[in-house]
Amino acid sequence: MTTHTIKFLPHNREIKVNDGESLIRAAMEAGVHINASCGGEGICGKCRVIVETGEVEGGLSEQLSPADREKGFRLACRSTIIGDVVVRVPVESAVDISVLSQHYVPRRTASIQQMDLNDLKEQGLFLPPVEKVYIELPEPNNQDHLPDVTRLVSHLKLHHDEHRLTVSLPVIRKIPDALRKDGFRVTATLARPVMDSGKTEIINVQSGDATDRNYAIAMDIGTTTVYGQLIDLKSGEVMSEHGQFNGQISYGEDVISRIVFAEKEGGLERLHKVVLETINTIIGKIVRRAKVDPDDIAAITLAGNTTMTQLLLQINPRYIRRSPYVPASTLYPPIRAVDIGLDLRDHVTALVYPAVSSYVGGDIVAGVMGSGMYLDDRLTLFMDIGTNAEIVIGNRDWLACAACSAGPALEGGGIKFGMRAAKGAIEDFSLDPVTWEPMLMTIGNVRPKGICGSGVIIMTAVMFELGLINNLGKFNRDLATDRIREDNGVWEYVLAWAGETQIDRDITLTEIDIENLIRAKGAIYSGCITLLTEVGMGMQDIDRIILAGGFGSYVDLEKAITIGLLPEINADKVTFIGNSSLLGAKMSSLTNRIRKDVVEATRSMTNFELSETPSYMDNYVAALFLPHTDINQFPRLKERMAQRRQPS
Numbered sequence: 001m002t003t004h005t006i007k008f009l010p011h012n013r014e015i016k017v018n019d020g021e022s023l024i025r026a027a028m029e030a031g032v033h034i035n036a037s038c039g040g041e042g043i044c045g046k047c048r049v050i051v052e053t054g055e056v057e058g059g060l061s062e063q064l065s066p067a068d069r070e071k072g073f074r075l076a077c078r079s080t081i082i083g084d085v086v087v088r089v090p091v092e093s094a095v096d097i098s099v100l101s102q103h104y105v106p107r108r109t110a111s112i113q114q115m116d117l118n119d120l121k122e123q124g125l126f127l128p129p130v131e132k133v134y135i136e137l138p139e140p141n142n143q144d145h146l147p148d149v150t151r152l153v154s155h156l157k158l159h160h161d162e163h164r165l166t167v168s169l170p171v172i173r174k175i176p177d178a179l180r181k182d183g184f185r186v187t188a189t190l191a192r193p194v195m196d197s198g199k200t201e202i203i204n205v206q207s208g209d210a211t212d213r214n215y216a217i218a219m220d221i222g223t224t225t226v227y228g229q230l231i232d233l234k235s236g237e238v239m240s241e242h243g244q245f246n247g248q249i250s251y252g253e254d255v256i257s258r259i260v261f262a263e264k265e266g267g268l269e270r271l272h273k274v275v276l277e278t279i280n281t282i283i284g285k286i287v288r289r290a291k292v293d294p295d296d297i298a299a300i301t302l303a304g305n306t307t308m309t310q311l312l313l314q315i316n317p318r319y320i321r322r323s324p325y326v327p328a329s330t331l332y333p334p335i336r337a338v339d340i341g342l343d344l345r346d347h348v349t350a351l352v353y354p355a356v357s358s359y360v361g362g363d364i365v366a367g368v369m370g371s372g373m374y375l376d377d378r379l380t381l382f383m384d385i386g387t388n389a390e391i392v393i394g395n396r397d398w399l400a401c402a403a404c405s406a407g408p409a410l411e412g413g414g415i416k417f418g419m420r421a422a423k424g425a426i427e428d429f430s431l432d433p434v435t436w437e438p439m440l441m442t443i444g445n446v447r448p449k450g451i452c453g454s455g456v457i458i459m460t461a462v463m464f465e466l467g468l469i470n471n472l473g474k475f476n477r478d479l480a481t482d483r484i485r486e487d488n489g490v491w492e493y494v495l496a497w498a499g500e501t502q503i504d505r506d507i508t509l510t511e512i513d514i515e516n517l518i519r520a521k522g523a524i525y526s527g528c529i530t531l532l533t534e535v536g537m538g539m540q541d542i543d544r545i546i547l548a549g550g551f552g553s554y555v556d557l558e559k560a561i562t563i564g565l566l567p568e569i570n571a572d573k574v575t576f577i578g579n580s581s582l583l584g585a586k587m588s589s590l591t592n593r594i595r596k597d598v599v600e601a602t603r604s605m606t607n608f609e610l611s612e613t614p615s616y617m618d619n620y621v622a623a624l625f626l627p628h629t630d631i632n633q634f635p636r637l638k639e640r641m642a643q644r645r646q647p648s
Contacts, residue, residue, distance in 0.1 A: 004081050008032045009052070009088040023049065023056060023079035023087065025428075028441055033430045034089055038500040039442030040077040047076040047439075054085035077445060127592040130191050130203075130233060130298040132211040133160055137184040148175045152188065152205070162190065164199040170346040174205055181207035189214070189298055191349060194595045204347040206295065213296040215239065217286070217344075218585035219279060220363065221304030221312060222246060223255055223387075226275070227582050228282040230290050231589050233298070238586075239290035242282050247274040248311070254387060255307040259317045272314040272341075279312075280343040294345055300337055301585040303353040305361035305388075313340060313352070325358040325609065330602065351588065353581075354598060357607040359403035364390045365602055366584025367548050369594050371577050374399065374601045378543035381528060381567075384580060385410060386549055389524045392605070393531050393542075399605040400535050404527040409520040410453040415513045416492075419450030424502055426455040426495060433466045436481035438495055448495070449502040451509065454555050456517050459495075459509055461559035464626045465640065468493070471626045473514035521565035522623035528567065529623070530616045534608055539567040539633065548580035561634065564627030568634045 002019040006026045015030040024047055027034050038044035045063030050072045059074030076087075137155055140146065146154070149167055152175065156162040167175075178186055189204035214233040220226065227243035248271050251261045262268040287294055302312065306327050310317040313335075315328045332352040337344040353362030364384060373380040375396050382392040387408050392401040412418035412425070419425050423444035430439035442448050451459070463469045468476055468484075475484050475491045483494040492508040501507050532538055545566065547555070557574055560566045566574075577583055588594045610616040622629045631638045 005084045006030070006081065007086045009086065011089070017081055019082065021081050022077060022445060023059070023074070023081060023085075024076035024439075025441060026081060027076060027087075027089075028428050028430060028439070032089060033432055033439055034076055035432060035435075035437045036077055036439045036441075037437070037496045038077070039424070039426065039440050039448040039496070040445030041442075041447045042075050042078045043447065044500050045075065046437075048073050048090060049076045049079075050074075050088040050090060051079075052086045052088050054083050056080060056085060057082050127596075128192065128233065129194075129589070129592040129595060130189060130214065130216065132214050133162075133188050133190060134209045134211050135159075135186055135188060137179065137186070139184050148179055152179075152186070152202070156188065156202075162200060165190075165202060166199045167202045168347075171202055171205060178205045178207045185209070187211055189347070191298070192592050194592060194599075203298065203349065204295070204345075210296065213293065215290075215292055215297045216589035217283060217297060217300040218582055218589050219282070219300060219302045220366075220579055220582035220585060221275065221279070221302060221308045222363070222581070223258075223305065223308060224249065224253070226278050226282060227579060228279070228286050229582065229586060230286040230292065230297075231586060233590065236590055239292065240286040242285045242289070244278060244282060246308075247278045250274075255305065256321055258307060258311065259321050262311065262316070263318050268311070268314060268316060271311045275308070275312055276341045280341075283343055297344060297348055299349050299351065299589060300342065300344060301351045301353070301588045303362045303366035303581040303585045305363050306355045306358050307361070309352060309355065309362055320358040327355060327358050330355045330357070331599065351595070353584065353588070354602045356401055356602055356605045357403075357609075359388065360390055360392075360401045360605070360607055363581035363584075364392065364401065365598065365605075366582075366588070367577070367580030368392055368399070368584070368601060368605075369598055370580055370584030370587045371546050371548075373546060374597065379537070379541055380544050380546060381542050382546045382548065383524070383528075383566075384548040385524060387411060387413070389527065391524075391527050391531055393528070393535065393537075394605075398535075399601065400531055400608065401605050402527055402531050402608040402610050404523045404610050406520040406523045407516065409456065409513075409516040412451065412453050412456070414516040415451055415456055416510050417450045417507045418456070418513070419452060421452040421454070424449035425452035426450070426459075426507070427452055429455060429459045429462055429495075431462050431466055431468065436468065436479055436483060438483075440495060447500060447502045448507055450507065451495070456509070456513065457563060457565065458556055458559045460514055460517055460626070461556075461562035463493070465562060465637075465644070467644070469514065469626070473518050473626060474511055517563070518624055518626065521563055522620055525564050525567070525628070526616060526619035526623045527610055529619045530610060530613055531608060533615055533619075534613065539569075542567060542569060544573045544575065545569060546580075547574065547576045548578070562627060562637055564623060564625070564634070568636055 003016045007014045011032050013030045017026045034047045036047035042061050056079040059079030061075050064073050153165050187206045187210040188202050191201045191203045216231050218229045225243050226246050229241040230239040232239050252258045262271055307317050319326050331354045335350045337348040337350040353366045355361040368374055379395055384390045389406045390403045408414050412420050424446050425443045426440050426448045427443050428441035490510050492510040494506050494508050496507045498504050498506050557571045561568050627634050
């Protein structure tokens with residue numbers, strides 16, 4: 001993609017951005033504050049800039065007079081970058097640069113890390129779990145009366161060195177017609193055993209040469225959403241994918257409420273049926289989109305948390321939420337997909353990812369396997385952050401894990417104007433430390449209608465660093481701005497006035513919102529500290545951090561560190577792997593090595609129940625500050641804060 005250089009004056013800051021990016025987002029990335037509170041829709045008219053050299057596309061508005069246009073004025077939020085540009089931010093749109101120049105912190109998100117088939121081959125991890133073999137068999141005659149199954153098995157032994165073969169009854173039923181349809185030219189699908197002591201199973205027989213059509217499905221069964229991918233086992237490519245909300249949401253948004261519903265008469269059967277409907281809908285869509293024959297699908301791998309897994313398998317989950325929090329099982333044998341109600345052919349095997357405990361489930365194990373941290377020498381902190389945050393620490397020699405309840409604040413829940421990351425959600429924020437005027441960016445560059453989780457993190461971090469709030473998350477009531485106010489006994493900051501929003505109400509961030517965020521980040525950080533302490537280590541020992549889930553894809557790392565959500569570590573040591581549960585399911589579909597390793601890796605993971613770990617509560621209370629009671633754990637932030645207190 002073509003990139004362009006944007007220079008902002010009088011800041012003398014340059015940044016390279018992709019062609020088609022908006023000018024105001026470029027400014028946000030460069031750390032240049034431009035007053036704007038309408039989210040990027042162009043109605044407030046505050047983001048006036050002067051294009052001194054180069055050209056931008058758009059940027060004109062009724063907010064600009066003809067004289068303004070002649071002088072090169074444009075609205076940054078409506079200007080699209082099409083080439084190199086020098087832009088001057090006028091006094092009325094900018095913050096006094098003397099205030100911020102020495103304290104600029106570049107915006108950094110985690111680098112993306114994804115494994116593929118080539119990576120597996122390079123690392124020596126590629127062991128195909130399912131293979132197709134084309135065979136031309138001699139036809140029976142008056143001197144050759146070998147049974148069909150014996151003929152097939154014998155040929156595989158003699159000519160393909162395939163031994164210890166088994167054949168299931170559904171395949172035996174299929175073999176006679178398949179052999180004779182194309183003159184005893186057939187393709188046998190062989191499923192390799194996970195354990196060396198196991199046997200290879202002939203799971204399908206197709207007439208003719210079908211070796212170029214071999215597929216598997218990877219499925220992540222999340223509490224909120226379910227995602228599926230159809231994978232070409234020859235190339236490793238994703239042929240199609242689809243996700244949709246888990247139908248169980250209607251019966252409770254979190255695992256505890258689902259368990260409660262499952263305990264009601266007929267509840268378990270209902271939740272089982274509903275999630276099956278969701279999964280089967282996804283299977284149908286990805287198969288149709290890829291235009292593949294369902295008979296060419298060999299396997300499906302499923303990963304989900306412990307509760308979702310038990311609900312899928314129609315196993316009573318009631319004891320998951322009761323002390324001592326014991327799941328029905330952590331390991332599951334291979335299962336015929338049709339036996340659990342999946343809309344797939346008889347020969348398809350369903351592999352269900354094992355769990356570690358009631359609250360560290362197969363989705364986390366899949367993430368550990370897919371990320372490859374279990375094979376790495378580096379001490380790695382793996383975090384899957386959501387309403388429930390799961391943490392894994394370790395390397396190839398050992399693994400420790402824990403789960404903590406973070407609450408919904410990081411996903412926009414428990415926030416007065418919180419919402420999921422959707423169009424109209426405030427996702428980025430900057431603040432003028434002189435006038436205390438905001439610069440807002442929304443998803444979709446439209447007028448704001450709420451705040452998503454990443455937006456709350458950035459707001460809190462910026463407000464804290466600039467002194468708008470203290471380390472308890474309380475607003476500075478002495479500042480000269482009408483945006484800080486009291487409403488029904490609750491202090492709040494006005495992000496956008498009613499006329500600038502989609503909801504005809506002021507959108508605010510309240511002290512209660514910040515308190516909920518502090519509790520969420522405190523639970524996660526203290527979980528990390530407790531886990532490290534229990535294994536005799538500290539944050540300084542961490543070599544890298546892997547972030548999983550939707551949260552990690554867009555969170556500003558420095559801001560997450562500023563509030564004490566993440567430990568202070570260099571951004572280049574943080575990677576994002578996306579949907580780690582789906583990644584692990586995909587990797588298991590591509591190679592038996594991960595299937596073999598997963599049992600050992602799961603058994604090596606020591607689980608800590610934080611609620612029963614004495615030090616956890618002490619660590620949690622210490623983390624209920626911005627960033628922490630011990631600022632020395634965040635030396636870079638400590639230095640920046642000290643600089644800000646120095647006279648300009």
